[in-house]
Amino acid sequence: MDDSSSFDVVAAEPLDDIMQKIAEHKGCGTSSDGGKASCGSSDGPDDMAPEIWEKVKNHPCYSEEAHHHYARMHVAVAPACNIQCNYCNRKYDCANESRPGVVSEKLTPEQASKKVLAVASTIPQMTVLGIAGPGDPLANPAKTFKTFELISQTAPDIKLCLSTNGLALPDHVDTIAKYNVDHVTITINMVDPEVGAQIYPWIFWNHKRVEGIEAARILTERQMKGLEMLTERGILCKVNSVMIPGINDKHLVEVNKAVKSRGAFLHNIMPLISAPEHGTVFGLNGQRGPSAQELKALQDACEGEMNMMRHCRQCRADAVGLLGEDRSAEFTTDKIMEMEVSYDLESRQAYQNAVEQERLAKVAAKKAEMETLAQEDASDLKILVAVATKGSGRINEHFGHANEFQVYELSSSEGAKFVGHRRVDLYCQGGYGEEDALETVIRAINDCTAVFVAKIGHCPKDTLSAAGIEPIDQYAYEFIEQSAIAYFKDYLARVKSGEIVHVARGDADIRQGAFIEA
């Protein structure tokens, strides 16, 4: 990380200003100098090569820090699949991979590209388009690449990415390179066919259905080969793994080594999401998902090896918006086809420049706070805190309106480190089942010492305190990391003076069910 601490700290208004201008008059004279934010400084890139960081810094799915500021969208153009996974039921939206089922709208490449333009014109932070299903994008190569072609012609600033199970990947690497796709995600759950046979009942391969260990052997060979071919060509590769307790949980450490040695730049280990009503093999046979502590322990075990990604929300593949927010209802096919879309590159870039300013300010604030922390008595204590936020890296969500909490680990050595997020049902749902909902929230953040919110009522405040989770609203609308470090300093001081006793927290639940904005 470099130390460019000489930038100006800017307030939050420019973002709102620019949004306002865009809303009032498309293409107003907001000047833009080409949109190249010279940002060498951030709290993400320490262990990434600069050229990789340059590529991922505005990518909400890949840069933990960018997901506060930038948005991605997925379009569902690829319904067919060439393998079967035990955690997938293709009739329904898949909770494990970013994949909608048939209940989501399927689009033709022409409809998809219109939708992308419509969304990008309305949401200037939309910087990434992904194709992730409903099936496997590379089992639908014609539709997938046609969509990329149409979009790269009209909206060249949008980054393209795709997710695949990897079976067909080696056949399409050249086409992927040709369309300048800069990120590919491969779902790799095993490198040992014996493990694979418990996850994949069959694959469709060379015009035959292949089953069991043989199927898993072919799949893993194709995945490794595809990964090598992509990294040889300098295309960024992320690996997703679904953690399935008792089947591949221990084995994923091996997977992590295998993909790292082949050049994957990020490994995202996601919890299995499985409930009988999903109708998947795992859902029906009672296969459980991991607890929050089990997931974190595995992510920590792999972290020494390579970058881990912890902010993935397993969002639906046709979701639109910032991570954790879904605006897809505004962009149904009927609505898009009626929209007059004029693609306005200039205001998009002006908006993105303002975002960069805000990010720099956030990083500076964190750094300043971190410096004061270093002077305090160092301690081995580590605590987790939950944060209610709707983006921009600030504590800006009401406790009762939060449908997810971001979790940070606080320590003297690393300050505030993002380690994951917890989905919860909205606590404040207008009256019914509130008691249950509050209990769900507590279970989801039960491993946290405190919860940071912009606002909270008296009643939930008392219940949280009784459960041993300290509700904190004094940092409302401040930057998350700066506030968390300030809180941690105070926490250490209180422990030291004997005012409070540090207690280790228990485990927490991972909510089962696809993330769909309520």
Added chain:
Amino acid sequence: MAYKIIASQCTSCSACEAECPNVAISEKNGTFVINPKKCTECIGHFDIPQCVAVCPVDNTCVIDNSFPRYQAPGGAA
């Protein structure tokens, strides 16, 4: 002679459409259907019917007994 698709089970994933060597499969009213005049049970192309092998829902692409079995030209099979 032909295979047919049980519409109530079809997920409309379109996987079979792309695999059929005879272009016998197409989308109608949200699900996929096989044109019995075009389906050859994949005889002469592949060892197993492609729609059956690729379909994610078991027993969805099945023999349609209302037609006689397909006879390959030349009388074999």
